[in-house]
Amino acid sequence: MASLRRFSPLPGFGLAMGYTLVYLAIIVVIPLTAVGAKTFTLGWDAFWAAVSSPRVVASYQLSFGASLLAAGINVFFGLIFAWVLVRYRFPGKGLVDSLVDLPFALPTAVAGIALATIYSQNGPVGKLLEPLGVEIAYTPKGVLLALVFIGLPFVVRTVQPVLADLEKEVEEAAAGLGASRWQTFCKIILPHIAPALLTGFAMAFARAVGEYGSVIFIAGNVPMVSEITPLMIITKLEQYDYAGATAVASVMLIISFVLLLIINGLQGWMQNRYAKGA
């Protein structure tokens, strides 16, 4: 271990590193390799049959489609939230700033039953929408709504500090050179916060793809219509189809890992970029 690191007078590297690696292996690495191992015992044909059955494919379409759309909606509203929190004073601002993180803190099952109740036919919002012919609960729209709920803080909290650090002088210079406020926003502010927006988008998307608790209550879980991919894993498990469940899980895991690498890359880009400006 010592040969791997540069000299430091501080004690405890061996102990801390050893403990970290052992605990990481037991809790995370070994259990995750179980998914790979189980998938390989399946054989290609069985694997392909499990991950490409029409019901599972319909769930990918819903999960990925709704997650993309939700992350996009989050970028739009998340930017507005970050903007008003950084730049304006208004009544209730402290409350808004604290409660933006509610989707992180509120257990997903609680959010799930609350959203399902609000948008069901007898719920406070569902009741208003029913005469208009808009049904949200127990349709793909309900899935989208739940995903918008859980993804919002990712965008707000990535963009907010970047927006706060943006130097005022740059904007003043733009204004001095005759740029309108809108031009300054499009040409100066937006490019500056673009990496943060993209990172927030990727984080919201990654979270939405795997989300379970807040979605299943409002989704209604109609086969081919409103079943999300994580639910397909649960359904297969309940039928004791462990191999099938693992196959679908391995597809999701690969996608999550790719997303994780993309997000790490984006964060590296952000760090370089904002370090230069500061």
Add this chain to the structure above:
Amino acid sequence: MSASIALHAGSLERQETASTREPAWVKVVLVSVALSFFSVFLLLPLGTVFAEALRKGWGAYFDAMVNPDAWSAIKLTLLVAVIAVPLNLVFGLAASWAIAKFEFRGKRVLITLIDLPFSVSPVISGLIYVLMFGAQGWFGPWFYEHDIKIIFAVPGIVLATIFVTFPFVARELIPLMEAQGSEEEEAAVVLGASGWQVFRYTTLPNIKWGLLYGVILCNARAMGEFGAVSVVSGHIRGQTNTMPLHVEILYNEYNYAAAFAVASLLAVLAIITLGLKTLVERQTRRQLQEIGTPSGE
């Protein structure tokens, strides 16, 4: 990727001048959009939990609490958090000490591995322990022979909870300790402090707020986790039901008032968590101002 929110020590507000100000109507529109979205998407769900919980009055509310199944769910949830949070706290301290205070090859890879549980679907977080310890799993038969139940029992719930809350403490501490550097600790070593003394009197006072914040988030997730726990629990009433699972069962039985009553306890936990977070952020900001460190990182 961090699914938790980093602690922002710097000021998140700016003073504007005339040339960096938008027309008043833009401000009004943006603030109205934000407030409407906030009311519909955040306030309304939170309010609904309490409104539905009390729909049948306080009597029914307390009946739902003192129900033996609810009570055993509360106890199990507390038990799981009491085991999972300290284990991840110790891990977080060890990992952040190794990563932030030393230079070694493969550091980025290690951080990515620590972050992994955040990007894994909760359902898969439960599935991996079924594959390890289930009846047909790798170690399942051995545990079965020795009459130790892990899946569909409390140990499985604890394991799944440890997995989903794994990165929280480490994730808060690593950037904080990296930013603080190790000059103070090195000085303490030169002055003859032991390893424990260095940690106790130099590092800990510097990281205590970040540590507290990580523990708060870790605890909130440990008590509220649903997907992962749902896969490994088996939903045995009075035995392997945590509070979120109990909420699900009551809701699926159309016992809405009781479901929301138990849910309201979890919502209170969420509100306390957010309150403590705001407090810790204010505290860190004050600490930084006292030292006179610039707000930017």
